[in-house]
Amino acid sequence: MCSLTLFPPPLPDGQTTLCESNNELLSGSNTQNASPMSLHFPRESLKLHSRTESSSKAAFLDHSETLWMRSAAAWRDGGLPGLLNEITDSNSEVPKWLAVGSGCILALLRWISSFHSSLFPHLTLSSEDMIAEFSQVLNWSDCVVRAFAWHPHTDKFAVALLDESIKIYNPKSTTTPTLKHRLQRNVAAMQWKPLCASALAVACQNCVLVWHVDPCSLSARPSSSCAQVLSHPCHAPVTSIAWSPSGALLLSASPMDTSMMVWDVAAESCVPLQRVGGGGVTFLSWSPDGSHVLASTPSALFRVWETRMWTCERWPCLKGRCQSGCWSPDGSRLLFAVEGETVIYALTFAGAPDISTSSLKGPQAAAVVADLSETTFHTEDGDLIVGGEIQSLAWDPRGERLAVLLKGDPQVTNRPAIIAVFKTRTSPIFELLPCGFVQGEPGVEPRLMQFHPNFQHGALLTVCWSSGRIAHVPFYFLTSAVPLVGLSGSPSLLHPLERPADFASQSLFTELLS
């Protein structure tokens, strides 16, 4: 089952996808004003920090201090290993037994930690590499737009940029507040608090920041006192956060920490939920009905938590870790992608939250719903290979369009990263149909995508491109949930002639088949 062969071929060079209308994707070649709403952040316009914190140490001259001072500084900077290292290094000043002893302890510590990290190789990564590894953003470290978040109720959104600032755009206001904070470094994810107008949670390298940006304020630079700092020892870097749909709790995850934190943001207190297996938590996704949470780990294992009593189901994968996942709007179905595999799996949960027992009867095994293995399309400009591993998944809030960001291969020119969009139907049975590819300007690859949470006329996919442009691709359709579709006429019925090969009618996956 190769799903991508049924897709309409990709656009020729120079064409960009504009929107979906009448059941087909429209494209245009006029790239400059493709969409009046699109934002552009050229890389040159951002003032970047050229140095990292650790590299600044070498820039200063060495200055002889007493052993005590150096030990204290080493203890402060590097903890016990740092102290031992300092003592071992200055063996001319300390008694011989102390230097030898600390050297032995240091060797023992290193041996233990190497043993530990041979179990969990991700622990050897630096913070930035770790965020890049586990982020939902493709090639995060090189990205101009590092995170993007639509407000769940209104038309405003927040953009985190490479220069560690966050800008908030609101169509109803002329001010675009810029958020900067001392601790706001290496933003991995952002999310607005549901049922609230102002709170924005930001996952940073060392903490979680919760900004309170008053929507009526005219200030362009809210002070850092508007931000709450939520930090917990050993819980860094934070790579994923998730608000509960009721807005009461905030979850945060770090690959370094085996427990995920449940924050009561107002009280700034947290409850760690610890499960040792897996070695950390990389990605969180809260189901829209609030009943389940997907938590993936750096190992080939992910968990699905049930949010009433906070018990979890373990789901071991065969090949690699769970890279991404998304929930259907009713929270009954989870689609996920595994690293190293080119398929999308589905899990179905009996969405009956009323049963008194806390453990929900889940499915026994995941079903493969789509195969995205490499497919060659013959276009005018030559062969184009599409398919491969999946970077992230996004499902529109009505459950009608599923966008899949495929990684591609940067080494091979004709295998770009691309977004494949499926049409989906969740009721009465789950169905998957091809829709098309979303492409940008030539030589520019998609990095990050998100659906607008309440777009009136269908679905609106926001794509952040590697050039720093943020574009919105609307999918106009009438939702099948509305019973009057037959009367007003489904777009596909009105224009049945326009396509010789009606890809839309060829179902890729239905539950009846499987």
Place this chain on the structure above:
Amino acid sequence: MFAADSGCWFTQKVLCWRAAASVAWSVLLLPASTAAFVVLSKLSVLHPVQMFADCVSVLLSAGSVFSFVLLAGVIIMVGFLTFEYYTVIPSIACSKVALLGQLLHPRQLLYCLAHGVMGVVVGWSCAVTIGYRYERLAYLCPQKDRDGLLHMCLNEHHLLLLLEGGFVGLSHSLLGVIQNLNYVSFGTVQQHKYLCFKASLPLAAKCSAAQAFYSVRNFVLLYFFLGHIPRAWMCKSLSLHLDSSAHPLDSISGLLDLSLLYLLWISATYLLFSWYMTLLLFRIFVTEAYSFPVQSTFTEEAPQCLPKVLSEKQPMILKFLALQDLSLLSQHSPSRRSQVFSLSQPGGHPHNWNAISKECLSLLADLTQRLVSYHETVATNGRTKSLSSGSDRKTSSESSGTEDLASCRPTFLMKTPASVFLRSVGAGPQSPLTSPFTPDLDSPFASPTLRQLTSPVDPGSPWHGVVQSPHVMRRAPKLWSTSTDSQRNGSPPASPATLPTPKPESSKPSFLAQFFQNRREQLPEASSQALFADGQAHIWALDGLSYLVQASFTEDQFGVVQTTLPSILSSMLLLQEAVDRHFKLPHASSKPVRSTISLGDSSHKTLRFALRATLKTAIYRITTTFGAHLHAVQLSAEHRKRLQHFLEYKE
């Protein structure tokens, strides 16, 4: 007394069992911690085999069985005291004098005394378990006296362990008052008891080790200076002698014995850990969610149903558990929600919904009223000394023209609202006005029932519907204050309005009076904390109401919620207004300092922030669910305008 009975069934059938189960578990876990203690006390790296043999022999000896029974008794006693003294509404001292009052309350003294005695018992058990030179209180003196007779000598090491146990017990109970150890808070998320316990175990170990370290440090210092007193007393009362060849322990060389210090620390840790464990288990068991039936087919079970239980006053935890259950059922349980929305058969009245919504609304109204009257008091009486911002300065200078310039500290302090009220608490007839502001015990002899006054005032009480006139508010307490305060500790009379010039005694207050006056100064933000002490109940009420209203959009077949929607919205908006105004006061929005490592629950300090967030979320939940339909709801113009802000996501 039907109502009293219905509260009683809960205490008898649920609370007692939960407390008993928690004590039973802590007794069952005692062998494990005792074994760990024995291993740690016999620790020797060089002779592991001998250490192991020692440990086994100690654990199996008859003496250790006896001391274990004794320790189990102590644990049961601790559990009983925890059950007697726990509270779900923290008692927040608004001033340092009030805190002192709490500490010196007879009930509290009894508690401390019991803990001191139990500490001595644990110290004795530790000494017996450790063995060696610590085992006995007396031993045969090595030297004969002048008559050639052998005497019994006092073993100071044993005495040291006993005293240390007592000291740690006492300091634990005193610190418990300051850190609100007896306050039981409800968790953010529901978890199974075992997982809760497992998660809190490392914290308990860390806290007990740290606390033991500080306690031992203080004890050693104390013993260094005052150690000779208990030693001499012991010798005299038991007619023991002092061993002149042994080195006295209340000296630097005596106390700088590393193994002695280590054992002191280990035994203090053991004591605190076993007690903390009991406390933790009690908290976990007693706050476990309890599912009340929404309605019952049998009339005799009616008082145990949720609508009835919600309106209970006593015990307080019953009301809290009922509200928690309401909030849980409104979120997670469609079938129980349908019972809430159902109509009575026969009759067709929505009794369940009416009772639930009425109780929740009265809780909210009570909080609103409390906030409004507090705000008025602050506005008319002025604020604390340190703050003199624009409008406030005007009001305070209106009332005390000349003294403003004199800046006589004691008189100026009088203007803080809580100090005004505190005085009238001790004045005998409890002014109903005091209840919302001072849930603490000012005088050592004030009745402990004061604490319950923070609970919602029932409509029958005189405070309900009291005239909220600033004149009444200002005058009534001040009239009391002039007479009572000078009577009690000779401090200067307070009311600046009635006294244009300070009396001679106020110009030269005695040192003690001055000291007390200074201590009486409001702790920053304490009064704000005290206002929201029972905020958890309001948070659940808001959650429960808003989730039920949200669910009613699709699940309420008979439209029972629609009839109350205007009152729900208006009471939430009123509360929102009052909360907004409250947060404009100084100190109200300042965050409490992060507490250092301690098992005392500091969640009550942030309840007001949690309440503010929950309130906003609750209103948003209703507005997002109903959307434009809300325009059809009957509301006042002001509320409509406010609601429009929420509909446009501008709050």
